[in-house]
Amino acid sequence: MSEPSASEPRSDDAKVVVDGVGKVYESERQRVRALSGVDFTVDDGEFVCLVGPSGCGKTTLFRTIAGLEAATDGEIRLDGDPVTGPGTDRGMVFQEYGLFPWRTVRENVAFGLEEQGVPEPERSSRVGEMLGLVGLAEFADAYPKELSGGMKQRVGIARALAVDPEILLADEPFGSVDAQTRDMLHEELLRIWSETEKTVLFVTHDVEEAVKLSDRVVVMAADPGRVSEIVDVDLDRPRERTEPAFADYVDRIRTLIGE
Ligand code: ADP
Ligand code: MG
Secondary structure (H helix, E strand, O other): OOOOOOOOOHHHHOOEEEEEEEEEEEOOOOEEEEEEEEEEEEOOOOEEEEEOOOOOOHHHHHHHHHOOOOOOEEEEEEOOEEOOOOOOOEEEEEOOOOOOOOOOHHHHHHHHHHHOOOOOOHHHHHHHHHHHHOOOHHHOOOOHHHOOHHHHHHHHHHHHHHOOOOEEEEEOOOOOOOHHHHHHHHHHHHHHHHHHOOEEEEEEOOHHHHHHHOOEEEEEEOOOEEEEEEEEOOOOOOOOOOOHHHHHHHHHHHHHHOO
16 A cells, blocks of 8 residues: 555544435425535544534534434445444534433443453452553542532443444533533543543534534534534643633634624
8 A cells, every 4th residue: 555645634544534424314294405525534543523503413413423323325444445324433422411320430441341341350450550540540439429519420431432432422411511521621621632642533513622622613503503614723732721722723713603
């Protein structure tokens, strides 16, 4: 195989390729076009946020990439292979945590490893490593109801990463926590991202959150859900909201969204 030249599109070696994806929800009573002609790529190790107004199809796109929903047109490719269903190559984090209330923190994090048949002592060792990564080692035997929202979401992240997925997919994961906790979780997630070198695709309607986190922001518009622009966030990390350049990106993306 020859080396790709600089003039070739980046999609050739992209981790995720979203290729002409459309989605129509059809029932007997109605037909909703949620997505139309969505094209973008995510490179290996890249942190990409999807932003856009409510109803522009962010969750639909997330679920399609996750393999929970089938595209009506086009396809998603992960490492070159079309996505046809859910798989352990994609770790998912949801806004409402989705933890099993009857399982302890440790047992929640172990879930995917059990599904994969990973034996002891490897399983416990991996769970321990993940709990260390998200700073919850001391809460291994607690139940979700004993945890704050921020801690629950750290369990969600640990559970998603335990099976060592190729990509971390998150749909408004910090939408249910207060602003101060959210700031802390941003720092945590960026640290985890740099330690694990994972590819991250993160959905949010919060423009500041997108500018804080991402290498690139895919800005979406509604009716039908589509990509309106892709913005490269060329800011050093750590990023401060108070920096003028940060505020410029936020303004620019808000204008694109029409906020
Ligand atoms: P977002 O996450 O950006 O708010 P969604 O992907 O949830 O957007 O929704 C996009 C559009 O698709 C909306 O018009 C929504 O009402 C519609 N939609 C989402 N899920 C379904 C579904 N299961 N059945 C029918 N319509 C749906
Ligand atoms: Mg949504």
